[in-house]
Amino acid sequence: MAESTLIVSPAPHIRSGVTTPALMRDVVISLIPACAAGVYFFGARALVSLAAAIVGTVGAEYILERITGRPVTIGDWSAVVTGVLLAMVLPPHVPWWILVLSGFFTIGVVKLLFGGLGFNVFNPALAGRAFAVAAWSALANSGYIWPAGAEAAHWVQGFDAVSTATPLTLLKMGEIGGIPMTRFYAPLFFGNVAGSLGETSALALLVGAAYLLWREHISLRIPLTYIGTVAVITSLYGHDPLFHILSGGLILGAFFMATDYVTSPMNPKGQTIFAIGCGVLTALIRIFGGYPEGVCYSILIMNAAVPLIDRFARPKRFGEVKARGQNA
Amino acid sequence: MPRGAFRGGIHPPENKSLTSGLPIVPAQQPSKVYVLLHTTSCPLNPLVAKGDQVLKGQKLADTDQKFGVPVHSPVSGKVAGISTVRTANGHDDTAIIVESDGNDTLHESCVPVKNPLSLSRDEIIAAIREAGIVGMGGAEFPTHIKLAVPPSAKVDTLLLNGAECEPYLTADHRLMLERPQDVVAGAQILMRALDVRKCVIAIEDNKPDAVQALTKEAASVPEIEVMAVRTKYPQGAEKQLIKSTLGREVPPRCLPFHVGVVVNNVGTAVAVADKFYRGLPLVERVVTITGSAAAKPANLLAKIGTTAAELVEQCGGVKGELGKVIFGGPMMGQAVFSLDVPTSKGTSGILLMTAEEARQREVLPCIRCGRCVDACPMRLEPAILHQWAEQQFWAEADAYHACDCIECGVCAFECPSKRPLVQAIRHAKFEIGRLRKAAKERGAK
Known part of the structure; x- marks a missing residue:
């Protein structure tokens, strides 16, 4: 009997089949419907954007890890996730080199400088978007287009002047005027409006989110709390909550960004606080802020608060309540 | 929270069907057994010397210390020596090595106790200690200490743990199925020792046949309630099982008796029944031999102190490339460095994993998934x-x-x-x- 070859290691001796690379791959799979919708509405340009962003993020991870003599970690799929999400949160018509450079920035600065996978404070894709929008604001903002033949574009008076405006921008500028908000529901749900590459089709995003829920990679706690908070606050201020939910990046942000493991709290209590914070900031920025959209910055701001939330919103350990009762 | 549940937990693959249908069979007479002088935290003083003839059930070593329990010879035969052996946890320990004569002649001290339920609490607890009984679930905590709760603690319930939530293991399952009368008889003695009027026998609902067998057996004993609890690991953990069955949470750094409960394994109840109704101290137990690398999985009634090698050998040996040997279940069991390790009172199973199953997985950074x-x-x-x-x-x-x-x-x-x-x-x-x-x-x- 080959006893000398026995492995001796601590329990547990069995592990679940879920691995980090497989999980990241599932996230990529879940983003395919929204990317496909982006390509459908905005044309082949969207494919170029996706490719450029992935080349930027994966290339950055590979090159920077080779240069610094660290193990190359592109096999864990996390850089691919970042690349896809980065393209999805930027307008469909930004120059490809902006995507490549933003990919380099987000992997190099936001992820690797902080210690790589698991150690980044900020959501890499959103930080990459913030970088792109800050560095090339005119180029980035003129990248919004309406899908060819989008009916909703013609409802707005003086449309030519705002041909790159998203529905939220139109709302902010008061251009929606007397058009009933409810008329926008269907175009917003299916995605036939202007917006970032991967954010316009609520339907496609929800299909992807359903996949992640079915695979038990995410729970509804953060997305529903986040969206619910936005709905409550916007309706308190007399806005149409459904318009707010369907437009902009709220569904994308709530299901795919705010649920990012690394940059959100680990326990249920913390996750609820985090999601409410995201919702409050998003609604406030949309209603009172200078920007039409607030999802990106809301999540980034709440990312920064996560260590604090983790520290104070701790789960109550087993038996703790009773212990207090006994002492009293 | 619904009855039968606690928060958290997981559903690992059960893999119990390898052995759950196999009746308990007596293991072959071992050539020799290693009786460890260190079952609990107290070292024991040998009462025999090399060359002595000993009989099955004869006390071989004992101690004055409170936490110690004596050990007995599982076989009749000759003391071949007292020497150092490597135990399952990798430490060296002293063991009395008894060579079996194959006759299993019983020692004269092994006589049933008359009317055990008429004994006093102290008499029962003393007899349990004398029989060398420890927790059979794996922790090997001395049962007489568990039963001797301080008078200030108001214990009202005996909880018998038949959850057997570890994957692969079926030793308790078979015991409940084949010897329900001994589980109930042991439970009654334990209730008497604790002076309680209530006993809950908790079984995971993946063992409906065991629930049925015990419900039938306990029908005539109104104090005993058989409860099916949800199949979820670690349902059999003491604090979780108390929460699931009685809804009580044991506070941090407290023991079950702080919430009025004492928990014992169903195997321990059977050991108690063996002592009082058959006169047998704890010298044998059911061991599940299982795993993908086990040629013929089995539930063996094995002498405590038999080496894993002897037990595995009589089950057809190893199938395929052996990667890991675990004493106990895959979640909390102890990986051993060699098959030449003796079983102990808490060895509920020997799990043989293939090299592929035992392969070490690549460790990646924490992604804070929660x-x-x-x-x-x-x-x-x-x-x-x-x-x-x-x-x-x-x-x-x-x-x-x-x-x-x-x-x-x-x-x-x-x-x-x-x-x-x-x-x-x-x-x-x-x-x-x-x-x-x-x-x-x-x-x-």
């Missing part, structure tokens, strides 16, 4: 405890309640990055214990 937090039945944050342990921040680990960890292994099972969470927390517990001890000593000076 699966460990969701799964932890003690509601701890294993990922954060692991960070503290990595940084050797023992005070922080203590503040995050590392010492509440029951080492059930669900965090490490769930971790997609395959991080050694239990190992890190165990390390933290060890260091915290050292620091506390040092602080105490400083205080004493």
Whole structure:
């Protein structure tokens, strides 16, 4: 009997089949419907954007890890996730080199400088978007287009002047005027409006989110709390909550960004606080802020608060309540 | 929270069908047995010497210390020596080696107790100690200590643990199925020892036949309630089972009797019945031989102290390439370095894993997914405890309640990055214990 070859290691001796690379791959799979919708509405340009962003993020991870003599970690799929999400949160018509450079920035600065996978404070894709929008604001903002033949574009008076405006921008500028908000529901749900590459089709995003829920990679706690908070606050201020939910990046942000493991709290209590914070900031920025959209910055701001939330919103350990009762 | 549940927990593949349908069969007479002189934390003094003839059930070693229990010879034969052996946990221990004569002649001290239920509490507890009975679930905690609860504790319930939540193991399942009368008889004696009027026998609902068998057997004993609890690991952990069955939460750093409960394994109840109704001290137990690398899985009634090699050999040996041998279940069991290790009173199973199953997974960075937090039945944050342990921040680990960890292994099972969470927390517990001890000593000076 080959006893000398026995492995001796601590329990547990069995592990679940879920691995980090497989999980990241599932996230990529879940983003395919929204990317496909982006390509459908905005044309082949969207494919170029996706490719450029992935080349930027994966290339950055590979090159920077080779240069610094660290193990190359592109096999864990996390850089691919970042690349896809980065393209999805930027307008469909930004120059490809902006995507490549933003990919380099987000992997190099936001992820690797902080210690790589698991150690980044900020959501890499959103930080990459913030970088792109800050560095090339005119180029980035003129990248919004309406899908060819989008009916909703013609409802707005003086449309030519705002041909790159998203529905939220139109709302902010008061251009929606007397058009009933409810008329926008269907175009917003299916995605036939202007917006970032991967954010316009609520339907496609929800299909992807359903996949992640079915695979038990995410729970509804953060997305529903986040969206619910936005709905409550916007309706308190007399806005149409459904318009707010369907437009902009709220569904994308709530299901795919705010649920990012690394940059959100680990326990249920913390996750609820985090999601409410995201919702409050998003609604406030949309209603009172200078920007039409607030999802990106809301999540980034709440990312920064996560260590604090983790520290104070701790789960109550087993038996703790009773212990207090006994002492009293 | 519904009855039969606690928060957290996981559903690992059960793999119990390998052996759950196989009746308990007596193991072959071993050539020799290793009777360890260290079952609990107390070393024992041998009562026999090399060359002595001994009989089955004869006391071989004992101690005056409170936590110690005696050991008895599982076979009749000759003492071949008293020497050092390597035990399952990798430590060296002293063992009395008895060579079997194959006759299994019973020692004269092994006589049934007349009318056990008319004995006093102290008499029952003393007899249980004398029989060398310890917790059969794996922890080997001396049963007489568990039963001797302080008078201030108002214990009202005996909880018999038949959850058997560890994957693969079926020893308790078969015991409940084949010897329900002994489970009930043992339960009645234990109830008498605790002076309680209520007993709950908890069984995971993946063993409906055992629930049925015991319900039928206990029908005539109104004090005993058989309860099916949800199949979820670690349902059989003491504190979780109390929560599931009685809805009571044992506070941190407290024992079950603080909430009025004493928990014993169903196997322990059978051992008690064996002592009182058959006169047999704890010298044999059911061991599940199982796993993908086991040629013919089985539930064996084996003499305690038989080597794993002998037991595995009579089950057709090893199939395929053997990668890992585990004493106990895959979640909390002990990987052993060799098959030449003797079983002990708590060895509920011998799990043989193939080289492929035993392959070490690549460890990746923590992605803070929170699966460990969701799964932890003690509601701890294993990922954060692991960070503290990595940084050797023992005070922080203590503040995050590392010492509440029951080492059930669900965090490490769930971790997609395959991080050694239990190992890190165990390390933290060890260091915290050292620091506390040092602080105490400083205080004493």
